[in-house]
Amino acid sequence: MFEGGLWVLLLFALLLLAPQWGLVPRWRQQRWLRSRDAIEDALMHIHQREHSGQLASVESLAGALNVPARLALALVQRMEGQGLLRTSAGGLTLTPEGHRLAIQVVRAHRLFERYLAYETSVPPQEVHELAHRLEHSVTPQQIEQLDAYMGHPLADPHGDPIPSATGEMPEMEGQSLVDFPIGKPAQIVHVEDEPPQVYAQIVAEGLRPGMVVTVVERSPTRMVLESDTEEHVLAPVVAANITVREAMPRVAAPSGERLGSLEPGEKATVVRVDDACQGLTRRRFLDLGITPGVEIEVVMRSPFGDPVAYRVRDSLIALRREQADWIWVRRNGGGQAMHGEVKSA
C-alpha cells in the first residue's frame, strides 16, 4: 500500500513538474507567451536583424530568447495575429506597428542604460542586464519622465543613438577610426559591442564614447593612439569598430591629471569635468562651482585617506576618490604650491 502510494505521488509530481509537457512548465510557457517580456524581446531581435540586413527566423529567435523552437514558433504566430510581424520568404519582418513598438523598446532600454550608468552606482558590467529587466516594466509616461530628467540625451553610454519619443533616430555622424587623420584630436562617438571578443579588447584598453584620442601612428598591422593618460595600441580590425569625429575645442584641450592624484597643500586649476561623468554627480559639481578655470586646493584627507576635502570658491567640499578622479586639473606653480604663491584676488 505504501509503495503504491509512493508511485502515485511520483507520477503526480511528474505530471506536474516534468520539463516541457508537465502542467507547471506548460502553464509557465503559456504565461511567458502572453507576457510583455517575450513580445518585446522578440521585437528587439527582429528589429536588430532587419537593421543588420539579415532577416530573423524562428530558429534565430529561439536562439536569441533561449527557448525551444516550438515556443518561438508559437510566439511568432501570436505576434502575427496581433499584426506586429509578417513572415516572408527571407524570414521575419516587422509591420509598421511592430516597428514602432520595437523602437519604443529600444528607446526604453537605452534610456535605462544611460540612467543606470550615469545617475546610479550600478557597476558597468551589470548595467545592460538590469536595463534589460527594467525596460519591460515601465509605462510610456515613466519613460518620458526619465528622458526629460536626463535632458533628452541623444546616446546611451555605448554611444548608440536613443530614438526620440516620435521614433526618430538621431543621426550619428562620424567616421571609422581606421581612416581618421593623424594628429587631430578625435572624440569617440560609438563603440560597437559586437563581436564580443573585439569589444572586450576595446574595453580593456579603457576606450569609451566621449573620450578624446589622437592617432599618432598608423601601419597596416597596428594603430597607436594617445589619450589623456596613456598610449593605446590597437589592431586595425579593432579600430574599425570605433567611430569617431573631430573633437570640439571645448573637449579637445589636454586634460592634465586627475584631481584625486594631488596631495594636501597642492593647488590646481580645473581643466574640465570628464565627459563620462554625467547625471547627478556632474550637476552637483556644477552647482558647487567646479567649472573649467577655477582654482582648487587640496586641504586635508580624512583619517582613512578617503574622502579628501578641497577648497573651491572659498568653501570646503569633501569628495570621494572616484569622484575627484572625474575632475581633470593642471597643477599650479610647478608643483611647489606648498609654500606661498597665493594670489590675492
Added chain:
Amino acid sequence: MTGSGESKYCESCALRDSLVRMGIRVDSFDYVLALMGNPNTGKSTVFNALTGLRQHTGNWTGKTVARMEGAFEFDGRRYKIVDLPGTYSLLSASVDEEVARDFVLFTRPDAVIVVVDATVLERNLNLVLQVLEITDRVVVCLNLMDEAERKGIRVDHRALSRELGVPVVPTAARQGVGLGLLVQTVAELVQGRIRTAPRRVKVDEQVEQALTELVPVLQQAYPDLPNARWVAMRLLDGDYNVRQSLESGELLRLARPDATDAEIQQAREHAPHILAHTATLQRKLEGTFRDRVVESLYAEAEAIARKVVHREGERRWDWEQKLDSLLTSRLWGLPLMALLLMLVLWVTIQGANYISEFLATGLFWVEEQGSRLFTGLGAPGWLTGFLWHGVYRGLAWVVSVMLPPMAIFFPIFTILEDMGYLPRVAFNMDRFFKKAGAHGKQALTMAMGLGCNAAGVVATRIINSPRERLIAILTNNFMPCNGRWPLLITMSMLFVAAAFPPVFAAAAAAGTLLAVMLIGIAVTFIVSAVLSRTILKGEASSFTLELPPYRKPNVLAVLYTSLIDRTMLVLWRAVVMAAPAGGVIWLLANIHLGGQSLSHWISGWLDPLGRAIGLDGVVLLAYIIAIPANEIVVPTIIMTYMGTGMMTELESLNDLRRLLVEGHGWTTLTAINLMLFSLLHNPCSTTILTVWRETKSTKWTWVATLLPLGIAFSLLFVLNTLVRWLGYR
C-alpha cells in the same frame, strides 16, 4: 553686538521699532515675500528675526526641506514671508530646487529676498544670477557681514548693487544688524518706489543663437510671457516641469494669471510646434547646454566678485584649519569623536536619571491624588482604573522615561551641529559607510537615532543622495533609541553584571551595553551593504559633503528651540500614542474571561511563538502593546507576570530578579534574547509614521517595518535552536 558694526550696517535701526512680528498668523496679508539662498547662509535666522518665529537653523545644507511660512507687519502693511529650501542652484532639478523655483515662478511673490553669505560671495552669486533670470523683484540680503569682517573680507555692497541692478542690504542677522534696512528696502520695492534693472547673463554664442531662435517662437505663442528667455533656457535644458506646463497650457498662467480654462486649452495647441523647435536646437547643442550655462554664470559671478570683494591679508582660514587638522587627523580624529559620543551619552543617561525620578515621583503622586479624588466622588471602580491607572499611568510612564534623555541629548547634539563639528564626523566616518554603499552623514542620523529613531529618520534629510538617504531611513531602527535604553540597562545589570564579582559589575554592565550598541552598528552596516547591492541598486546616488566654517553656537537659541520644539513634540506624541496604549493595557489586564484576564489568554496563545525564539508569550504581548512606545515593555511584562491590574515597577532589582528567574524561569540566555529582540525588532509607530511621511511610499514603509522584525525573529530563532541543539538547555 558691537558698536562699530551697528554704525556700519545699520543706518536705520530705528526702523525696527515699527516692525511687528506676527509669527505664523498668515491669514491676511498685503504682500507675499519669498526667502531664498544657499544652504548655510543664515536664511532661517533672517526668517526668524523678521517673523519672531523660532525655526531651528542648523549649520547644515538642506535643512529646510518643507517650506515654512511666517508673517510680519511693517508701516501698517502685512507681509507673508515664505522660507524656501536652501539651494545652490535652480538648475539641477532636485526636489528642493523645484519647490523653490516653482514658488517663485508660479506664485509670483511680490519680492524675493536672496540671502547670500558675504564670505563666499562668488558661489552665492551663481544663485542670485539665476534668480535674476526669473524675476526682477529681488532684494539681496548680504548676510554674515560680521563673519566676513573677522576673516578680513570686505564687500562693497554699493558696487554689488550696481553690478546686479537690484538693491543690496548688508546684514548680520544673528546680531539683528541691518534687518530694519532690509525690511525698509523690501517695502519700497513692493510699493514700486525702487526700480530694478537686473543683470542678465550672456551665455556663449551658440547658446545665444539658439535662444534668439526660440524666444520669438515662445513670445509669438505667449505674447505676455514676462520671462520668455528663462523659459526658453529651461526648455533647452530639458526641464520636465516647464515642458509639462507647456504641454498642458498652464504656462499661460505665467503670462496672465487670470487666464480662463478655455484659453489654457487653446494654449496647448502651441506645444508640439515649440517642442519640435526645441528638440532641433537641443541636438545642435549636443547635450552640453547646462555646462555652458553654468560656466557663464560662474564666469559672471567671478567677474562681479573681483570688482566688489577685497581681501585683507591671508588670516582667513588660520585657526579653522588648525582645528580641522586636529579633528580630522589620522591620530586624533576618531578617538576624539568616540570620546565625545561617550561623553554625550554619559551626560544624557546620568542626567536623565535624576530628572526621570523627579518627574516620576511627581506624576505618580498626581495619579494617586486623581484616583483618590475619583473614588471619593463615588466614581465606579472601572472608570477610575481605566482613566487613572490605565490611560494616565501609561502617559506618565512614557513622559517620565522619554522626556528627560531627549531634553538633554538633543540640545547637546544641536550645539555640536551648530558649531559645525558634525559634518567633520561624517567626513571622518565616510570610508566605512562607502564600503556599505551608504553616505558618511549616516553616522549622524544614526547618532540621532540613539535619541529617538523618528528624529533620526527626519534627520536623513541632510543626506542629499536619494539612494543613501533611503538606506539611512531603513536602517535607523538598529540604533537603540532612548525608549529602549532602560530595558537594556536593566537586563545587563540583572543578568550580566550579577554574574561578575561586585568590583567588575558596573564595568560588565557597561560592556554589555557597548556590545549591544556594536551589534546594532554591525547590523546597520550589513543591512546597508545588502540593501545597496540588491533592492536599492538602481536608485540615484552621488556623494558630496560640504564642510561649513566653524561658528560660535547660539547656545540660548539652541536650548530654547530644542527644548520647546522637541518637548512639545514629545508631549504630543505621548498623549497621542502612549495614553491609548495605557488604556489598552489596563483593559487587557482587567477584562476577565473564564476566570483569566485577557492578557493571560493572549500571552498564552503567543507563547509557542515566543518560546521558539527563546522568549515567551508575555514578552511578545508586551512588545505588541508597546508598538506605540517602547518605554512600557518592562512594566507591562511585570504587570502580566504578577497579575496586577496596572503597569508596575518593582522597588529593587532583587525583587525583579526573583520574579523573573524564580517565578518565570528566566536565564541569562533569556535576557540576551530580550536585549537582541529589543535592539532589532520593528520600529515604534511614531517612527513608522515618520518613515512614511519622509519617503511618501507604502513600499518603503513596509520594508522599514518588516525587515527589522524579520531579522529579529530569524536571528533569535537560529540562535536559540543552535543553543538547544548544542544541549545548553
